[in-house]
Amino acid sequence: MSLDADKIVDRRRMRRKLTFWRVVAIAVIVLAVGSAAIALSRRAGLVSSPYIARVTITGLIRDDEERVHQLDRLARSSEAKAVILHVDSPGGTTAGSEQLYDALGRVRAKKPIVVVVDSMAASGAYITALAGDYIIAKQTSLVGSIGVLFEYPNFTDLLGKIGVKVESIKSTPLKAAPSGFEPTSPEARAAIQSIIMDSYAWFKGLVQNRRHMTGDQLAAVDDGRVFTGHQGLGLKLIDQIGDEEAAKAWLVKVKKISANLPVRDFRLHSRLDELPFLHAAALTTLRAFGLDGWAQRLQELDAARTFDRLNLDGLLALWQPINAN
Numbered sequence: 001m002s003l004d005a006d007k008i009v010d011r012r013r014m015r016r017k018l019t020f021w022r023v024v025a026i027a028v029i030v031l032a033v034g035s036a037a038i039a040l041s042r043r044a045g046l047v048s049s050p051y052i053a054r055v056t057i058t059g060l061i062r063d064d065e066e067r068v069h070q071l072d073r074l075a076r077s078s079e080a081k082a083v084i085l086h087v088d089s090p091g092g093t094t095a096g097s098e099q100l101y102d103a104l105g106r107v108r109a110k111k112p113i114v115v116v117v118d119s120m121a122a123s124g125a126y127i128t129a130l131a132g133d134y135i136i137a138k139q140t141s142l143v144g145s146i147g148v149l150f151e152y153p154n155f156t157d158l159l160g161k162i163g164v165k166v167e168s169i170k171s172t173p174l175k176a177a178p179s180g181f182e183p184t185s186p187e188a189r190a191a192i193q194s195i196i197m198d199s200y201a202w203f204k205g206l207v208q209n210r211r212h213m214t215g216d217q218l219a220a221v222d223d224g225r226v227f228t229g230h231q232g233l234g235l236k237l238i239d240q241i242g243d244e245e246a247a248k249a250w251l252v253k254v255k256k257i258s259a260n261l262p263v264r265d266f267r268l269h270s271r272l273d274e275l276p277f278l279h280a281a282a283l284t285t286l287r288a289f290g291l292d293g294w295a296q297r298l299q300e301l302d303a304a305r306t307f308d309r310l311n312l313d314g315l316l317a318l319w320q321p322i323n324a325n
Contacts, residue, residue: 052257053080053266061092061124063099067268071103074266075110082257083113084247085132091124094148094199104131112255114247117141122226130210135238136246137229143237146207147224148199150192211236
């Protein structure tokens with residue numbers, strides 16, 4: 001009888017523990033969903049009172065349709081009266097930078113944008129900054145790097161040393177050229193150079209038009225160098241030395257935005273990145289129910305997404321400290 005009683009007590013204890021963890025998991029999910037709803041409403045511009053939207057661009061820039069959709073929602077928001085755009089990026093792909101510039105241009109058509117350069121707005125990130133009506137940077141921020149880059153590895157010497165030769169049959173000599181498995185022909189080099197120079201001309205034209213530069217002023221900054229904010233002010237790359245407070249003051253003085261409006265974050269991350277509580281809740285729930293394998297798979301998917309962001313294809317508008325374009 002005592003053994004049966006002990007078993008009953010143990011079962012009740014196990015049930016209480018299981019019930020406890022289920023309640024914890026449900027509570028975490030409820031909190032995550034609530035946070036998600038708030039984040040989504042702010043991202044979609046569904047704030048109930050007027051405000052100034054703070055948009056932040058960081059890291060490598062590449063094609064991102066979700067970010068474009070979010071910026072288009074911001075453009076349509078009647079509550080967001082102006083935008084303070086923080087930029088901290090070395091650039092990225094030329095096409096991705098152009099896409100971001102165009103999306104911000106649609107926002108600018110509806111409401112003023114003032115750009116605040118934090119640490120860096122170089123190359124493709126400077127293209128992004130050009131979408132603003134006014135550019136502010138710190139004394140020591142880095143701006144500029146007007147240029148376009150195309151890089152590819154060439155394994156010809158390495159393959160020769162290990163006795164490997166890659167054969168290819170092509171419709172024309174310039175198909176799939178340049179290739180990392182054979183020396184780059186003068187014709188292939190010339191073809192790539194023409195693409196680079198065409199994109200470079202577009203970049204320079206954008207700078208000249210948006211910054212209202214003469215030919216001589218453009219020639220002083222279009223050689224691929226980066227400049228400090230202090231240097232960039234004299235070179236017309238930026239308009240003012242300052243920070244977010246200076247940005248808000250400019251909006252109030254020049255664009256007649258109310259000084260009483262709060263500045264609120266309008267995030268441009270992907271849905272999962274923008275909902276960290278939901279992500280944590282999913283991992284917690286999976287582990288609470290002993291599904292560690294599924295939790296591990298979710299983390300591996302996150303790692304794969306991060307790696308994919310680093311995979312940049314095509315022409316680059318990217319400043320690199322070791323090999324600046």
